Amino acid sequence: MIPLLIEKLRSVLPADRSFIALHEPNFQGHEWDYVKECLDTGWVSSVGKYVDLFEQQLAAYTGVHHAVAVVNGTAALHISLLLVGVEAGDEVLMPTLTFIATANAVTYCGAIPHFVDSEERTLGLDPRKLDAYLAEIAEVRGDGCFNKQTGRRIKAVVPMHTFGHPVDLDPLLDLCERYQLELVEDAAESLGSFYKGKHTGGFGRIAALSFNGNKVITTGGGGAILTNDPGLAQRAKHLTTTAKVPHKWEYNHDAVGYNYRLPNLNAALGCAQLEQLPGFLEQKRALAQHYQEALQDMAGLTFVTEPDFATSNYWLNAIVLDEAQAQLRDELLKATNEQGIMTRPFWTGMHKLPMFAQCPRMDLAVAESLERRTINIPSSTFLGGRHDEA
Known part of the structure; x- marks a missing residue:
């Protein structure tokens, strides 16, 4: 899975960059x-x-x-x-x-x-x-x-x-x-x-x-x-x-x-x-579409899309590994970052942090599962163009 995921990500991302950040600012206006x-x-x-x-x-x-x-x-x-x-x-x-x-x-x-x-x-x-x-x-x-x-x-x-x-x-x-x-x-x-x-x-x-x-x-x-x-x-x-x-x-x-x-x-x-916000949003939705197309046939993971009742800004794109692949999360994070593709995990659940460990909480089974399986992938606005057509 790991080499294939990197290949899929590279098919969307620009080939002329040795490092691609998770989300960079874009200053092209006034x-x-x-x-x-x-x-x-x-x-x-x-x-x-x-x-x-x-x-x-x-x-x-x-x-x-x-x-x-x-x-x-x-x-x-x-x-x-x-x-x-x-x-x-x-x-x-x-x-x-x-x-x-x-x-x-x-x-x-x-x-x-x-x-x-x-x-x-x-x-x-x-x-x-x-x-x-x-x-x-x-x-x-x-x-x-x-x-x-x-x-x-x-x-x-x-x-x-x-x-x-x-x-x-x-x-x-x-x-x-x-x-x-x-x-x-x-x-x-x-x-x-x-x-x-x-x-x-x-x-x-x-x-x-x-x-x-x-x-x-x-x-x-x-x-x-x-x-x-x-x-x-x-x-x-x-x-x-x-x-x-x-x-x-x-x-x-x-x-x-x-x-x-x-x-x-x-x-x-x-x-x-x-x-520039309307243009940024258009680019971000285009990037999400490119990711969705590249990853749609890849077994073992799901690309996160907007719920049917909403229109999302796709601030940070994310993939969620299947439960059977959850153990690969840290290896995927290590391999992608070593390849110059910045990725990150979900935040650590607040209930796991020492200052909040004694706070009240309900059953958190879904959150704990998502934390184990979710990875953010590069999402900067300027990545929304089709780089393989350049």
Whole structure:
């Protein structure tokens, strides 16, 4: 299998590169011009026209009423959780198969991650299995939902749209209504992904995006809070600006705030990247199609495609080995990386990390299986052309 997989990958990837990264940024637009304008005018910090413009363009693209630009996706999640009322001692439901930022943001609130299983078709949180689990361990009272086993309040659920593939949100929204849970979308990886025609990040009261250097578009480091609630948006902007009360010269603050606002320099980069987003998405979907065609007849693995209810941005392409081939994962990772084709495994399940090992969790059989069998393959936007026709 290993030589054949490398051959299949090489049939899709450019032959003139000795090393192909997992996901590189693509700067082919007005990045230099916009960043230079910031340098020339001196507007480089968290105030400037590009911050405002970036927020406006993000809101317009995603279809939400408000976007608040912040320094990274973790900060966006942290503030989002605070704004929906997550408090110290609360439990927050999330997939164990997620980037550590999801669990870290919950911990920053003094709350406790509660790990949930995934489903194979989306690689994300399984709403039906979660529903059955909550029927056993949760109790809804007048003041919220409580874990009968720990006595703690379960305040929110954070679905993460894995590799850009949307979670099945309708049954999750129904679950949240019945169990009085706040839905906070971790849409860090899903800019350009749609669930039943609606952009991810607009289904709960609040959501988080990320613009790290390896995302579909990048601001270097950066993130955003999305919401349709004007009050939440105003509060998000206030808290991320150190909760400073507006005044021409005085420094008064009315809450514990955070220095989380995105600098104008980074927002300038983001504006240039957003202009190219439709083209990036087209290229990424083309790359996914090339992979699907190359790998469709290969025994022992499956190329991950978007679920039938969604349109994915295909942020990171992935293959899932059959259970019988799972033992080959590490050999495949070693061989591909030695051949200059950067691949990586799924994240380690959060419940396996020492700081989260004692957190509550449901049966995680599917997530543990997916962790053993999943490999990400190169996914940069500029790889979407047919290199064998060059």
